[in-house]
Amino acid sequence: MRESSLLSKEYQGDVRRDSLQLSPDNMFNNALAVMDNLVARATTRWTLEESKLFICALSKVKTRDEQGWIRLPKKDLYELFGIKNPSSTYLKKLAKSVVTKSWFEFVRSEDDWDQGFLVNRSKGDRWNIYLKFADDYLPLLDQLSEKFTQIYVESIAGMTHKSSYNLYLYLKSWGDPNFLQSEKKIPKAEIQKIFNLKDGQYWRNWGTDKARFHWADFEKYCLKPAIEEINAGVPGTSEIYIDHWEKVKKGKAVLGYDFFFTLVDKHGLPQ
Template sequence: MPRKPNVVVTKSNHLVEATYALSLAEQRLLLLALARVDSRGPLTVGICHTITLADVMEIYGVSRPQAYELLCQVAQRLYARSVVIHGPFPHQPDVSLIETRWVASIRYQDGQGALSIVFAPDILPFLSQLRERFTSYHLKSVASMTSGYAIRLYELLVQWREAGSRTVELIWLRERLQLGGKYPNIRDFKNRILNPAIEQINAHSDLWVKWEQHKRGRVVHALTFTFGPKADPKPDTQHPDPAKSKPVKPKVTRAYIEQHAQPGESWEEARVRLQGLIDQGKAPA
């Protein structure tokens, strides 16, 4: 399978922890559009973010008919979706909750096999001019997942990647996933939501993850996730092949980031940039 390109998704932590429900296909289209946004650029209303059939086929490894369906039918559904963003908001201290559509408009370019997405104005502060409290990750880390819940859980975990663990109230998690009355029984929740999501994160992403539950009496009230980056496969030290030997990739430690960060670059932006260079074999010495 061809190697997926290093496309980075960046969003405010407010958006990572927002309440919404999207299908897998809707999430895939949205993430492609998010990856087109300059997270450090100015807040500009009306900017078009163009996605092509080739983009969809390359990132997600789907056929041309599947990519066409994503661009046309799925885009129409995404246009109707909304998201609830929870405060407090530094830029709007008197507002406690924002409900908005993701998308203000979609512009189809059938002759070019492409469409352009314009994000809603109330979404822009959570996508642009981000200097702190944001999360970035490589789109390839979730591109092979086949569960929208797995993508959501991955984002909630990678937001806390430095801590390596996160405890969430079950009620809080259900609300963020906008489950409503679906899967009220904890066994159903585990079988239909949690366990498949964990399996996919472990199988397809750059993280390993395990979890445990916490009870009050006989009722599960919280979940703790422990996670970290997957280790690189160990080389065969007994029968090394000099022709296949590769240079050792540097680890993205705090000292390495401080040494190679660019002026004006946040710690998280430097980490994502350097990891991308390492993945491409272009790591600074």
Template structure:
């Protein structure tokens, strides 16, 4: 599962739901198994084992085994409230549905198998626009479910480097209900730990600030970007690699010869810089042929 990717419709990223940390890990690990080259049906069974969870998260096998079993028993009852249709197909009625229709715990194998709910399938498969993609490894070692949710909301706007959300909307998305109603508690127990984990475990760095409406803090403003990639190569090796990759990403800040400022300006929400550069390049080529 080292290179596993998570694809979600933006409408699902912004949906209202609450999952525990291990419920999130089960759901995301199964989403990462959805094939991009074939349609997903509600009959497909996905399996994740305690051994895989332990390796993915860097936790003890015994701990993963116990938490996996407990989470699988709760997962069937977890609900999600959707406010939009997938693939930018316009608004939809507010839909309350379930993540899964079947959950099976395989005691001998220490594994969970699940089938996604029928209503969830369009939000996970055949996504052609308005979706968010990130590596499962980006969130694997996070120990806060809030950190995972916040990371997804930032990854959705990866190409812009900034996102502002109202506290009321974020509380609803996280389904906090009557918890952390005091803004100090909300920042202390939800936002600050989530930001710390994103900065520690993900490929993004994040800073945040608050905005007031009158005297009341009403919005949070997140500024973020890609961390510098670590390298252990010697200077000579880096120079040689740069020549080999000249047609792809240059040291001067461009991808496929397209300046980064152009890529950032034209990137769609949830679209990686590489994908945006490729789309811009293809558009230029098609315009040249016309």
């Protein structure tokens, strides 16, 4: 079943209409985060706000000092996160969560994998917070091969759904600028990982012999809002546009989804 990705009225009030506009002196204005595709596709337990802080730090990884600390000005983070009442306590807790939940699993194949904490320390002073990436993983962040993913901080800063961020980052990691349109199949077995679903989420009769994944609920409350929020950000600084998607079935059984998307520039035009 093919579905177009036009914005529906159902979500008009819940999505951004454009990428976030930052003040000219904000550190993250036009800031680009680049990572190995393995990092982009890795499973994390971060919330959306924690993910945004990670992207902010990643965009400044090459500015780290001799000890490996990356400086993130609090005033710029307040603007980026839309915090009207500045709170150092909020940023302290956010940084702590990024560290404690930064356990990454990099899987190349069933027998070729690596796992560990990607971010291992955080600290703060009156004006800034600081994050430090684990030395062993820095090559995945600043010594990139030809297989890498890049995103602008502003492109994800305005997102309100974690599912939007997850799908956006995953599809970006598979996008091919050599083709006008890219295609990526997501099999049924990968849905929980890619969208970071909790055990039992969108299942009926979870924990019983009658347990069944409820595809209609998943599409209504997770997939469609994610697609529409991603597309609502166009034109953005560096985005994708999901042209359409198809539910792949064999008889009545759902096998997964097929996404067709275009990499677009800041004017919403194909790259």
